[in-house]
Amino acid sequence: MNLPNWDEIRTAFQVARLGTVSGAAEVLGVHHATVIRHIDALEKSLGTKLFQRHARGYTPTESGRDLFAVAQTTEEQFAQLISRIKGQGETVAGELVVTSIAGLSGLLVPALAAFQGAYPGVQVRFLTDMRVFRLDYGEAHVAIRAGAAPEEPDNVVQPLLRLRTGLYASQDYIRRHGMPEGEADFTRHHFVTVDNEASRAPFHRWLMARIGPERIAFRGTEPAALDEAVRLGAGLGFMSAFKAEGDPDLVEVLPPRAEWEAPLWLVTHVDLHRTRKVQALLAHLKEAARSWRV
Numbered sequence: 001m002n003l004p005n006w007d008e009i010r011t012a013f014q015v016a017r018l019g020t021v022s023g024a025a026e027v028l029g030v031h032h033a034t035v036i037r038h039i040d041a042l043e044k045s046l047g048t049k050l051f052q053r054h055a056r057g058y059t060p061t062e063s064g065r066d067l068f069a070v071a072q073t074t075e076e077q078f079a080q081l082i083s084r085i086k087g088q089g090e091t092v093a094g095e096l097v098v099t100s101i102a103g104l105s106g107l108l109v110p111a112l113a114a115f116q117g118a119y120p121g122v123q124v125r126f127l128t129d130m131r132v133f134r135l136d137y138g139e140a141h142v143a144i145r146a147g148a149a150p151e152e153p154d155n156v157v158q159p160l161l162r163l164r165t166g167l168y169a170s171q172d173y174i175r176r177h178g179m180p181e182g183e184a185d186f187t188r189h190h191f192v193t194v195d196n197e198a199s200r201a202p203f204h205r206w207l208m209a210r211i212g213p214e215r216i217a218f219r220g221t222e223p224a225a226l227d228e229a230v231r232l233g234a235g236l237g238f239m240s241a242f243k244a245e246g247d248p249d250l251v252e253v254l255p256p257r258a259e260w261e262a263p264l265w266l267v268t269h270v271d272l273h274r275t276r277k278v279q280a281l282l283a284h285l286k287e288a289a290r291s292w293r294v
Contacts, residue, residue, distance in 0.1 A: 005038075005041070005042070005045075007038065008038040008039070008041055008042040008045075009042065009067070009071050010028075010071070011024060011028060011030075011034075011035055011038035011039065011042075012038065012039050012042050012050055012051075012064070012067070012068070012071075013068050013071040013072065014027050014028055014035075015035065015039060015051070015058050016050075016051075016058070016060045016064060016065075016068045017068075017072075019056070019057040019058060019059070020057040020058065021035045021036060021039075021057075021058065039051065046063070046067075048061075048063045049061050049063070049064075050063060050064035050067060051064055091121065091276065091277075092119045092121065092122060092276055092277050092280045093119065093121030093122055093277070094121070094122065094123065094277065095122075095123045095125060096122050096123065096124050096125070096141055096142075096277060096278075096281060097125045097127065097139070097140040097141050097142075098112060098124065098125065098126050098127070098140065098141065098142045098143075098144070098281070099126075099127045099128065099129070099133040099139075099140040099142070099143045099144070100126070100127075100128050100143070100144040101128065101144065101145065101146050102128045102129075102130075102222065102223050102224075103223030103224065103240065104128075104144065104264075105126075105128070106242065106243060107242065107292055108126065108144065108285075109126065110288075111284065111285055111288040112124050112126055114284070114288070115280075115281060115284045115285075118284070119280065122277070127140065130221075132145070135152075135154075135155060135267065135268065135269040135272075136152070136154055136155075136269055138269075141268065141272055141277070141278050141281070142266060142267070142268055142278060142281055142282065142285075143266075143267040143268075144160065144264055144265070144266060144267070145264070145265050145267055146163065146262045146263065146264055146265070147200060147201075147262060147263070149263070149265055150265060150267050154269060154270050154271075155267050155268065155269055155270065156267070156268045156269070156270055156273045157265050157266070157267050158265065158266045158267075158282070159263060159264075159265060159266075160264040160265060160266050160285065160286070160289055161263075161264050161289045161292065162261045162262070162263050162264070163240055163242075163261060163262045163263075163264055164240070164241040164242075164256035164260075164261055165203050165238050165239065165240055165241065165256055165260045165261065165262065166238070166239065166241050166244060166252055166253075166254060166255050166256040166257075166260075167203075167236055167237070167238055167252075167253040167254040168230055168236070168237060168238075168239050168244050168250045168251065168252055168253060169230065169233075169235075169236045169237075169250070169251050169253050170230060170231050170232065170233040170249055170250060170251070171248075171249055171250070171251060172232075172233040172249075173190075173233040173234075173235065173236070173251075174251050176233070177189060177190070179251070179253070180236070180253055183210055186210055186211050186215065186236075187211065187212075187215065189215065189235070189236055190215060190216075190217035190218075190234065190235035190236065191207065191211060191215050191216050191217060191218075191235045191236050191237060192216075192217065192218040192219075192220075192226055192229045192230050192234050192235040192236065192237030193207060193216055193218075193219060193226070193237065193238070194219065194220065194221065194226065195219035195220055195221050196221070201238075201262065202259055202260050202261070202262065203238045203260040204238070206259065206260065207238070216235075217234055217235045218234040218235055218237075226239075227239055227243060230250070231247075231249055231250065236253055238260070241256050241293075242292065242293055245293065266282055266285065266286075268282070
């Protein structure tokens with residue numbers, strides 16, 4: 001049996017990923033008839049059906065899923081290789097992908113914009129997501145992560161700073177409900193917190209040990225939404241000190257404590273860590289962090 005053509009495998013992989021011939025054709029920049037021809041040729045070469053055709057599109061068969069799992073790994077490895085090759089240049093230029101936990105744009109965007117201004121040949125991509133980006137697959141050059149130090153063996157991990165967190169309320173909330181008279185008074189107040197009972201944030205665990213779920217008036221997954229809920233008087237809530245300090249509409253209920261702090265880490269993959277572009281950004285972020293009031 002002749003080995004399948006890689007173009008045909010790549011085409012079928014995009015059909016499996018997107019579920020339609022038209023979607024795959026658009027991504028690949030080819031005519032839909034070419035996509036169908038590639039799929040037919042690949043199924044003939046392998047002697048098996050890779051898809052179930054139906055009115056809504058294409059669904060992979062068991063054989064199709066096996067093939068596409070390998071195709072996806074191969075595509076990711078190519079992307080990783082290309083990212084590494086691109087990062088080996090001696091100039092600070094080209095695409096630079098930075099990922100971060102949500103809620104840090106107020107700190108990071110000015111620093112990244114200043115870096116791009118200093119190196120006009122750089123195109124910055126700043127990505128935030130609930131998932132952890134795979135540095136080993138070349139999904140990012142630099143990641144800013146919070147919590148325990150990352151332990152992936154091929155990553156270089158460096159401390160950036162410790163993010164201080166305090167408990168705050170709006171002026172309106174305090175007028176309506178009064179100022180809590182210590183932790184014992186929490187049982188008559190409302191709270192804003194993350195919609196994740198398994199959250200490992202130290203301030204969240206601290207709060208859940210002191211109040212029942214009935215005291216939580218507002219839950220959310222997006223940090224900006226939680227901050228806004230506190231500002232609008234939905235309840236008491238934890239906020240990063242750099243966001244709350246200087247805001248005349250907020251009242252500090254409990255000041256930041258060391259036990260609530262979250263360490264932030266700069267994480268890079270060992271294969272890209274020493275490239276000039278990544279080193280320049282790391283140095284820039286460390287210098288910027290010295291002036292951050294966090």
